Amino acid sequence: MKIAVYGRQFNDQAVFPYIQQVFDILIQHNVEIYVHHQLHNYLQGNITFVEYKVLENTDRIKGFIDLFLTLGGDGTLLDMVTVIRDSGIPVIGINFGRLGFLASINKNDIAAAIHAVVNKQFTLDSRELLGITSELEIFGKDNFALNDITIHKRDDAAMITTHVFLNDEFLNSYWSDGIIISTSTGSTAYSLSCGGPIIFPQSNSTVLTPISPHNLNVRPIVLPDSCTLSFEVERRGGANYLVSCDSRTAVIEKKIRFKVSKAGFQLNLVRLNNESYLSTLRNKLLWGLDARNY
Numbered sequence: 001m002k003i004a005v006y007g008r009q010f011n012d013q014a015v016f017p018y019i020q021q022v023f024d025i026l027i028q029h030n031v032e033i034y035v036h037h038q039l040h041n042y043l044q045g046n047i048t049f050v051e052y053k054v055l056e057n058t059d060r061i062k063g064f065i066d067l068f069l070t071l072g073g074d075g076t077l078l079d080m081v082t083v084i085r086d087s088g089i090p091v092i093g094i095n096f097g098r099l100g101f102l103a104s105i106n107k108n109d110i111a112a113a114i115h116a117v118v119n120k121q122f123t124l125d126s127r128e129l130l131g132i133t134s135e136l137e138i139f140g141k142d143n144f145a146l147n148d149i150t151i152h153k154r155d156d157a158a159m160i161t162t163h164v165f166l167n168d169e170f171l172n173s174y175w176s177d178g179i180i181i182s183t184s185t186g187s188t189a190y191s192l193s194c195g196g197p198i199i200f201p202q203s204n205s206t207v208l209t210p211i212s213p214h215n216l217n218v219r220p221i222v223l224p225d226s227c228t229l230s231f232e233v234e235r236r237g238g239a240n241y242l243v244s245c246d247s248r249t250a251v252i253e254k255k256i257r258f259k260v261s262k263a264g265f266q267l268n269l270v271r272l273n274n275e276s277y278l279s280t281l282r283n284k285l286l287w288g289l290d291a292r293n294y
Contacts, residue, residue, distance in 0.1 A: 001029075001031050001032065001066050001067070001118060002031075002032045002034060002064065002065050002066045002067075003026060003031050003032070003033060003034070003065070003066060003067050003068075003069055003117075004033075004034040004035070004036060004055050004061070004065045004067070004068050004069070004089075005022070005023075005026075005033065005034070005035050005036065005039060005052075005068075005069050005070075005071065006036045006038075006039060006068055006069070006070045006071070006076070006079075006080045006083065007019075007036075007038075007039040007042070007070060007071035007072050007076060008038070008039075008042075008072055008075075008076050008079065009042050010042075010072070010096065012096070015071075015096045015107070016046050016047060018094075018096065018107045018110060019043070019046075019047055019071060020047045020048065020050075021110050021111070022069070022071065022094065022110055022114070023047065023050040023052070024050075025110065025111055025114045025115075026114060027050065027051070029114065029115070029118045031118065032053075033050070033051075033052035033053070034052065034053050034054070034055040034065065035052050035053070035054055035055060036055050036058075036083065037054050037055060037056050039071070040054045058083050058084075061083075061084065061087055061089060062087035062088070062089065065087075065089055066089070066090075067089065067090045067091070067092065067117060067270070068080060068083075068084055068089055068090070068091045068092075069091075069092055069093075069094065069117075070091065070092070070093040070094065070103060071093075071094055071096060072093070072094075072095075072096050072097060072103065073093075073095060073096060073097020073098065073099075073100060073103055074093070074095075074097065074099070074100060074101055074102045074103055074147075074189070075097070075247055076093070076097075076103065077091065077093040077102045077103050078102070078146055078147060078246040078247055079246075079247060081129075081144075081146050081246070081267060082142045082248075084267075085265075086264075086265035088265075088266075088268055089268070090122075090124055090268045090269075090270050091267065091268065091269055091270060092105060092113065092117060092122075092269070092270035093105060094107060094110060094113070095107065099284050100284065101188050101189070101280060101284055102146075102185070102269065104275065104280055105272075113272060116272050116273065116274075117270065117272075121272065121273050122270045122271060122272050122273060123270075123271050123273070124268045124269070124270065124271070125201065125268070125269040125270075125271040125277070126201075126266040126267070126268055126269075127146060127183070127184075127185045127201055127266055127267045127268075127269055128183055128184070128185075128201075128204075128225060128262055128263070128266055129144045129145060129146050129183065129262070129263035129265065129266065129267060130144065130145050130148070130149055130181060130183055130206070130260055130261070130262065130263055131143055131144045131145075131260070131261060131262065131263035131264065132144075132145070132149050132243070132245060132258055132259070132260050133258070133259045134256050134257065134258045134259065135256065135257075136256060138243065138250040138252070139245050139248060139250065142245065142248060143245060144245065144263040145183070145186070145245040145246045145263075146183065146185055146186070146246060146267055147182065147183060147185060147186030147189045147190070147246050148180050148181060148182040148183065148186040148189060148190055148191060148244075148246070149180075149181045149243070149244065149245055149260055150178060150179070150180050150181070150190065150211075150242075150243070150244040151178050151179050151231060151233060151241065151242070151243055151258075152177060152178035152211065152241065152242045152243075152244065153177050153178055153239075153241050153242070154239060154240060154241060154242065157235075157236075157239040157240075157241070158236045158237070158239070159175055159176055159177055159212075159214060159236075160175075160176070160177070160178065160233050160234065160235055160236070160241055161173055161174070161175050161233070161234040162174045162176070162178070162179050162231055162232070162233050162234075163231070163232045163233075163234070164179070164208070164229060164230070164231055165229065165230040165231075165232075166223065166227055166228075166229060167227050167228055168228075168230065171229075172218070174210045174213060174218060175213065175214035175215060176210045176211050176212055176213040176214060176218070177211040177212040178210075178211040178241075178242075179208065179209065179210050179211060179231070180194060180196065180207070180208070180209040180210075180211060181206060181207075181208060181229060181260050182196060182199075182206065182207040182208075182209060183206065183207075183225075184199040184200060184201045184202075184203050184204075184205055184206075184207075184225075185201060186207075187199040187207050188281075188284075191207050191209040191220070194209050194210070194211050194212075194220075195209065195219075195220060196209035196220040197220060197222065198281070199222065200277065201277060204224060204225050204226070205222050205223065205224065205225055206222075206223045206224070206225045206227070206229070207220055207221070207222055207223075208220060208221045208222075208223060208229070225262055226262070227261070228259060228260070228261040229259070229260045229261070230257060230258065230259050230260075231257070231258045231259075231260070232255070232256075232257050232258075233252070233255070233256075234255075240252055240253040243258065
């Protein structure tokens, strides 16, 4: 079995024993290990010798790599999506961060998780992505998002006005700090913190959530993910604004029309047999627990 390991630079040195454990257990299971070149450069001198191959070229991973394993939090897994793109390679994340909705494996469960993966004791949870297009092609080939696409004012700027069209029919104008276009996967991320609803992955829905809207009668709206949304932004005084695809952000300095729709491919998240989407919600959001005891 060929497993590729992906990660970013770690600020907490306490995670290195867990990283060492990941590699040691993979070797115990006779896994052929490939390490993304970005992580390889950082691991040098931080873990004891482990035999692996460096994954320099990610253009030919489809049909070659059996599974991707990320080390970090949800942000690391979101970054890795631009590596695997539409290859369909399954992904599992070991959580060294905080909440971990996507990278759901606790660092104390590394051994059990790898055992389950190697023995194929899992199912695949397919997640839809959103794609964004415009005349500028501001994100190039990485114009897709697993969590959300966000239009946001600059920190020091006044609110912006975002005109939204649903399948080319005018929907609404939002006077706000911005707007979040979220997948069902991203409904538990930025959208949730701005008052958006939690959407189950199988709901085939997209959530439109305004950020600090000026009008109190403006609320998040759930739309079918088969629709195409268009956006035009008015800026007071010609100020620029931001457009984000997950963790990738671009500064927009001119009037432009964006279109957002399904990306046309899915991400296959590994779901171990002892976990479910509901159990993840309960554990991460502390449902069923009396918060007064914490």
